[in-house]
Every structure is written in structure tokens, then in C-alpha cells.
């Protein structure tokens with residue numbers, strides 16, 4: 355599916371966020387989880403830069419997405435990857451201070467797409483993020499990335515373990531490489547964008 359994607363701006367403080375308008379979808383995950391690759395596959399264009407140096411982007415990058423028929427107009431917010439650093443009181447010690455207020459207070463934020471790597475064991479900071487989003491009453495969907503690296507059996511096993519350890523009812527398997535799960539993820543995004 356081809357979408358029109360337009361880079362809006364890169365914000366490093368709350369004062370720089372775009373004026374709230376159409377529904378927003380935020381993309382979150384640890385550095386190197388495959389967030390840029392997934393974003394590029396989702397929009398069918400090179401929107402996000404696939405980094406060779408994990409964790410370098412410290413800004414929220416906003417993109418306007420215009421879809422085909424039935425696809426509502428939306429803004430995608432690409433959040434900085436949270437890190438390998440030890441847990442602090444904050445969700446991640448490596449997150450800039452304006453990220454948590456964005457997630458907590460942004461009125462137009464319709465959906466958080468949270469990414470975990472299907473090949474990597476569950477991490478405490480992922481779990482902590484989901485608990486925090488639940489506490490905020492945010493709608494979120496968790497997708498497990500890079501499932502193309504796993505055989506069918508491994509995939510089923512890893513997803514079941516991740517679900518259990520992260521306390522989730524559902525994880526969507528996705529691959530930026532093969533396109534697996536992308537249509538389903540788009541369905542969730544479109545639903546949220548339509549206010550459902």
C-alpha cells in the first residue's frame with residue numbers, strides 16, 4: 355500500500371510539537387528494535403532513517419500521512435528509541451524529558467505502536483512502559499519485529515513467552531523485511547485514526 359508521507363518537523367522540546375490537529379500515532383521501542391525499518395515499510399517510502407548507530411536520534415520526528423480512500427489522515431510521531439540503560443524512576447533514563455509528557459498529555463494521540471524484538475527476551479523497561487501506558491489509559495498495540503528471522507515453531511514459542519513475560523493479551527508479529535503483519539498493523543492504525 356502506498357501512502358503519501360510528508361516530513362513535518364523534528365521536535366526536541368514540547369514547545370516545538372506541531373499544533374494538535376489530526377489523530378496521531380506514536381511509534382516506540384528500544385533502540386535497534388527495527389522501528390525505522392518498520393516505519394519505512396508501513397508508509398512504503400523512506401520516511402525514517404535506518405540508523406547504523408543505535409540511539410542517536412533524540413528528537414520526536416513528526417510525519418503527515420495521507421492515505422488512500424477510507425484511510426484517514428494522520429500524523430505519525432517517531433519517538434527516540436529508549437535505551438539499554440538501567441531503569442530509573444523514569445521509563446528510561448536515556449529518554450529526553452519531553453517524551454513522557456508527550457505520551458501522558460498529548461490530546462490528539464490516538465494510538466501507541468510499541469515494538470519489541472521477537473528474537474530478544476522480554477526486558478524490564480518494555481514491561482514498565484506498558485504498565486505506564488495502561489496507567490495513563492492510552493490505547494496501545496504491541497508488535498514483535500523481525501519475525502522473518504524465526505522459524506514457524508520458534509516464532510510461536512517466542513511470541514507466547516513474550517506475551518506472558520510482558521503481561522500482554524496480544525502481540526502482532528511483523529517483519530519490515532517480508533511485509534508479514536504489516537496489513538494487520540495498518541488495520542489497527544486506521545481504526546485508531548478513525549476514532550474507533
Ligand code: GDP
Pocket residue numbers: 383384385386387388389390391392403404405406408409435499500501502503528529530531532
Ligand atoms: P531502529 O534503531 O529501531 O530504528 O532500528 P532499524 O530500523 O535501524 O533496524 C535495526 C537493525 O535491524 C538494522 O540492521 C535492520 O536492518 C534490522 N532490521 C530491521 N527490521 C528488520 C526485519 O524486519 N527483519 C530483519 N531480518 N532485520 C531487520
